[in-house]
Amino acid sequence: MIALPVPMIVALLLGYLFVRAVVLGNTTRLLNALLLACALQSMTVSLVHYYGFDDVRPLQPIMASLIPALAWIAFLESAIRTRFRLSDLWHGLAPVIMIIVMFVAPAFIDALLGGLFVGYALAIILALHRQGNDLAHSRLASGPVPALIWRVIAGALIVSALSDALISASLQLGMDRAPGIILSIFSSLAVLVIGFLALSPDLAIAKDHTDASKEDTQPSPSERMEPEVPIHEIMAGLEQVIVTEKLYLDPDLTLARIARRLGYPLKQVSTAINAQTGENVSRYINKFRIDHACAELGRGQNVTTAMLASGFNTKSNFNREFLRITGKTPSQWQQQSLSADT
Template sequence: MLVLPVPMVTALVLGFLILRVLTVEERSPVVIVFLSACAVQSLIVALLQYYGFSLLRPVQPVTATLIPVLAWLTFQTAFLRPLKPARDSLHLLVPAFTVFCILFAPATIDLILPAIFIAYGGLILYVLKSGGDALPLARLEAGRQPLWLWTGIAVSLLASALSDSLIAIAFLSDNPGWAQLIISIFTSCALLSVGLLSVSPNAFGETEAEAPPRPAAAPAPEEGDHAIVDRLDGLLTEERLYLEPSLTLARLARRLQMPAKQLSAALNRATGENISRHINRFRIVHACERLVSGDSVTTAMLESGFNTKSNFNREFQRVTGKSPSAWVKATRLSESL
């Protein structure tokens, strides 16, 4: 009976995900490279630990350090800003430094590898701690799902750092047999979770080119928070941008000709809400109008800029205090009285 080690199964699953992304979904090339790095790393681990390809031993740490680097670049291009090769290529110094350590200071590898995973996993968590408004390219309709997905990826990177440390301890304590078990459980699970999370629909933001901003005078530096919110609401009311599921904070900021952080901060100070909740209020009001006109709940949801029923139901309950079906019944009852 043919039995495949867990890292080999992980490599096969990741390979399937890569084919799915290439043939079914539209993703940034960085995502493809990221998933490919995870698949290659799983394959190298399987060949080295279970099939005796000892020539791959010096290669494994180098390919391992590519994963957190590519995870950060994928996260950055998904939610923060487009890829800038001149600046972002500096991250390739990390695997280059790993090669240097392998050649001239091999004893440091067991410390270098966990440190790299912890650094990039921690960097992603640091950006995420500011909430959804810290991700200007995230689709507002997705709510907090991008935060949850990338928190999972960051935690997986930290788990990989833990597994590297445990493997080093296993060899130092003369228990190399533990290494295979640790690799099978920790490393494979971490790589697989990274791959699965990274192909989720809401793991990425809006990558299409933004429309050019409309002609308007730049806001004065002393413009108050409420004035900024008034301009935002005027734009939303006039052009009904909230009906677009792909709407992002970055696009709104471009239309208002101000930095995304300034818009987000002004809205938070003036209303106590983040940009996602503010936009969803407009969407729910529109959905209520559609429901009153006789649309079904699903039609009203889709016509109001929502793509997922769970997010629609949650926001509807938050804004109206009722579920969509309960709101429709209460409205019809009040009209009949």
């Protein structure tokens, strides 16, 4: 019977998911690159620690240094802005710096890896704190899920850094078998979590994201420095386009698209909604969607039809928002509504 070590199983699983993601084409290239890097890192760990391929050992820290940098750039692309910038290329220096350290000061390899993983994880967490749950290119129908996914990915990066620290400590204490166990449990789990979450449908490309990238030859309103705009003006314009054009019915609606439609910066739109309603952008938009869904259910439409007609594309998100706003499940609300009409 063939027995495979945990890192090899993780590598094969992530490799399959990478191929599937490329074929389906519903994730960004950077998220695919992150998934592939996780698969290759797990494969390298397996070859070195379980199959004795010492020749590929130098690749292990180099591949590992790619993961946090790719996670950060993928986060920027899917959550903050519309296009790749030349300044993002600086993050590609992480493996170059790692190679230099391997030759000049190998004793600092573990410290550099830990710093990269923790540093990029904290950068993601801080960016999410500034943005709240209002991520520029995440579908508003997904609510807080995309922000939660990125927080978990940041947590997985920190866990991976901690596992490297545990390996170093165990070697210092002469616990020769500990690194294999730590890699199998902590590192493989962290890499697997990052890979799986990168494929979440809540991080999938929204149509307005790809359209926006074509429009970005000039800076968008959300990227330019503009004077403060009164909140009531932003809200007046927002309510007009939301009500008259029914933008909330588009399942691919994002904060970036709303900001472009209004001609105001992303942050100003988000701040205005929060100040006026006490809620973030996704909750504000989903309130219109749930009202529309209630009207559909009241006319006798089934739950799935009402969900799709109201701008939601997954039942989990629809049910969560419906329960939050109405205090009932869609089925319960429909039963009570129809009973009241009879």
